[in-house]
Amino acid sequence: MSPPSSRAPSLRAPSAPPRRLAPGRLAAVLGLALAVIVVGSLQVGTSDLSDLGRIGRGLLAMLGLGEPLAGAEQTIVEWRAVRVLTALGVGAALALSGGLLQGVFQNDLASPSIIGISAGASLGASLGILILGGYATVFGLDAATGFSPLLVTACAFVFALSIAWLVTALATTGGRISVPTLLLVGIAVNATVGGLLAAVHWLALRDELELARALITWTFGTLDDRTVQHAVLVWVGLAGAIAVLPLVCFELDLFASGEEDAHGLGVDTRRVKFLALSAASLAAAAAVSVAGQIAFVGLIVPHLLRLIVGPAHRALLPLCLLGGPLLLLGADLLRRVVWGGAELQPGVMMSLLGGPFFLLLLLRNRAGIQSW
Amino acid sequence: MSAVPLIGRSLAHEYPGPLRAVDGVDLELAEGELAAVIGPNGAGKSTLLKLLCGLLTPSGGEVLLDGRALGKIGPRERARRVAFVPQALGALPEVAVAHFVLGGRYGHLGRWSRSTPHDLDVVRVAMEQADVAELGERSLTRVSGGQLQRVLVARALAQEAQSLLVDEPTSSLDPEHQLAIFTLLARLAEGGRSVAVVTHDLNLASQFASRIVVLAAGRVVAAGTPDEVLRAEVLEPVYGAHFRYGRLPGRGGGERPFVLPWSG
Structure with missing residues (x-):
């Protein structure tokens, strides 16, 4: 038998149609966007604390490295850090859950x-x-x-x-x-x-x-x-x-x-x-x-990612871990920038975004759904 | 005498409802044999194949794969020993054809499903054999019905299983590719594989099969060489149709019977 050609397909990295973005490249883009949003989320809030140096010192102090910030600032940094950390985990968990379910149910x-x-x-x-x-x-x-x-x-x-x-x-x-x-x-x-x-x-x-x-x-x-x-x-x-x-x-x-x-x-x-x-x-x-x-993160994120990188779960599911937090934290940051921390919780935001998205998905697949 | 890797004994299966799809079928598939399973729609042909490869669990009887009860063999090992070519897929994934064919290697892959150069080589050869090598990069959703059937055969070949169970592989192929698929299946049988193929094409069965099994209402009503089976006494009680019968020179010398559905 002759050796496999360099164009031979791989189970781990399927040969995708050319219009698709390479998963590694998308991961880099999502990672960068997420980093920006994380920094933004640490800066934006009702209290004025946007100096990155001070935020960094506050975070170090939180980990027991260095002196804490003066007054209420340390509390604010810690409060925002916990919020960001929770949002990252929640967004990732919801998107991953959706990605897995869409895979199991093939839908x-x-x-x-x-x-x-x-x-x-x-x-x-x-x-x-x-x-x-x-x-x-x-x-x-x-x-x-x-x-x-x-x-x-x-x-x-x-x-x-x-x-x-x-x-x-x-x-x-x-x-x-x-x-x-x-x-x-x-x-x-x-x-x-x-x-x-x-x-x-x-x-x-x-x-x-x-x-x-x-x-x-x-x-x-x-x-x-x-x-x-x-x-x-x-x-x-x-x-x-x-x-x-x-x-x-x-x-x-x-x-x-x-x-x-x-x-x-x-x-x-x-x-x-x-x-x-x-x-x-x-x-x-x-x-x-x-x-x-918090509805719809698990619906929207895997769906959009599949459109961009294709259906291979080895790329899709890890990317959900970046896409989920990006959507949740991004929407949360947007809310706080636009409405300045008004009483619009992330769960409400996601429903407002996700409901129409779900309807759009149904409309797009109308022909297929009618044959069910 | 050649070995018999796949044996079905008194197989029975019922779908929800009163009818028995398969009702006490005995079938042995020997090495180097191409057996064609024919019979009218709803005779239980596809169900029989699915029982033989473990996709369905029999409600009665048993399947022996290399002398072991099929139910006792793990799914990966089963896939290395017996491959099934479905008539159609539940859904068409949007993956490249080559990646889809690589799915046939699943039973051979290690713990983390990592493919080796050998796996890729097997896939390449399988795609060449099934005449789909040029489709490797194309999305599975963008191949024709005939191409899809050949892709499915290629994937089963990639399983490198001793027994190959093929469900109506030529239903959407043009005559040239019908002959090509059956030639390929016959060549695999000549190479020592055990092949069972469900088909409605009695003449392809006559030309290529070493044995024809006739199924009606879930039971085997006749089995034998094409000469023994493709006769009016056997076919007309089963199909209820009128056939014209004749003989033509077959592969490798000798004559084979052919039948032509002909009304009037």
């Missing part, structure tokens, strides 16, 4: 918010807060007292994963996932979970305003008042999801021609689905449990 319309995973995580987090936040005795759990973000995240994850499996099981007939059924089940799950959430909130609102405030946060996504613990939590959840990527990236590429086809090629499709759905649920749960429901 661009899938995302954690649309098929109900985010709502499930939100319900889990709310119940977690209720049970662990003083309501334990109501449920007969005397030992579980005190608020613990880790346990809230764990509750969010269990619920997110349960919803992911429920939705997948309901939308699967004869070993095949039906996308229309998936989306309809998503609607039903979102409505049901929404009702349950409202019931939980109403019950809590009646008795305790403090608790109700904490619960409301989970419904309208926010990046305000986050602590280091929150930032760490979302990054740990995200790291868990990232660890799964080498085991599913190429396999999800093979899913693109249908699950049965992938199975025929030797893919353990059940294992890949389990790993990818778990990772997607973990990432979504981590994001939702620290920042509440």
Whole structure:
């Protein structure tokens, strides 16, 4: 046999049509844009603290290197740094979750918010807060007292994963996932979970305003008042999801021609689905449990990236880790520059952006959807 | 006597609903054999192939791959031993044809799915054999139906499996490529592979197959050489159509039967 030519295709770097941008180049562009937005996010705010030197010193002091800044400035720097760190993790986790789900379900319309995973995580987090936040005795759990973000995240994850499996099981007939059924089940799950959430909130609102405030946060996504613990939590959840990527990236590429086809090629499709759905649920749960429901990041980012670099998950999923934070933090920065920190939370911003985007996606694919 | 790597015993399968798609089929696929599976629409031909390659789990009976129960063999090893060429794909991914064919190497790849120069070489040879070498850079969404069928064959060849199960590979090919695909399958069988091909083309089956298996309502109703099967007594109870029968010189000397659906 003759040696392979230099133009031979590679599994790791598929030969893409020429109009596509090389993933490395796009990563550089996104990374640069993200760096600019991170710096901007550290500078912009209601308090005047835009001197990069002082911000840098404040950040070093935060890490225990050097003297802290005078007065309230150190607090402001730390507050903004935590906010940025949380936003980076939340954006990355949501986009990665969406990218994984779109791969498993072989459909661009899938995302954690649309098929109900985010709502499930939100319900889990709310119940977690209720049970662990003083309501334990109501449920007969005397030992579980005190608020613990880790346990809230764990509750969010269990619920997110349960919803992911429920939705997948309901939308699967004869070993095949039906996308229309998936989306309809998503609607039903979102409505049901929404009702349950409202019931939980109403019950809590009646008795305790403090608790109700904490619960409301989970419904309208926010990046305000986050602590280091929150930032760490979302990054740990995200790291868990990232660890799964080498085991599913190429396999999800093979899913693109249908699950049965992938199975025929030797893919353990059940294992890949389990790993990818778990990772997607973990990432979504981590994001939702620290920042509440922020819709559409998981829909928009993987979709746009796929248009630019093509469908190979080995490029697509890592790029989601840059694209997600870029969208979330970029929109957040824009909001603060334009409205000067008005009460327009990131969750609201994303819904305003994402809703029309979803409609646009439906319109573009109208012909294909009508044949479902 | 040649080895028999793939054996189906008393295979049965039911889809939701009252009908049994496959109902007690025995089939042995020997090394160096090209078996054609024919039968009317809905006879269970595709279901039988999917049972034999593990895409469907039989509700009765068992499949033995190299003497081992198919269900006990892991998916990657299974893909190295038996390759399936589907009639069509669930969806067409927007990837380059060469990358798609490389998917056939999945069962051979290591833990992190990294391809080696050998994998790329196998892909190149497979694409040449299936006559799709010139399509390597093209997106799979931009190939014709006939080209896609040859790409699917190329991908199965890249699996380098002993047994090759092919589901209607010529349904959207022009006569030239129909002959080319069957010539390729026959050559693979002559090289020692075990090939089973589902087809509606009785004459391609006659020319190239060493054995023809006739399936009707999920059961094997006849099996044998083209001369034994392509006869009015066998075909007309199954197809209910009237055929004209004749003989023509075949590949490698000797005559082969042909049949022509002819009304009136």
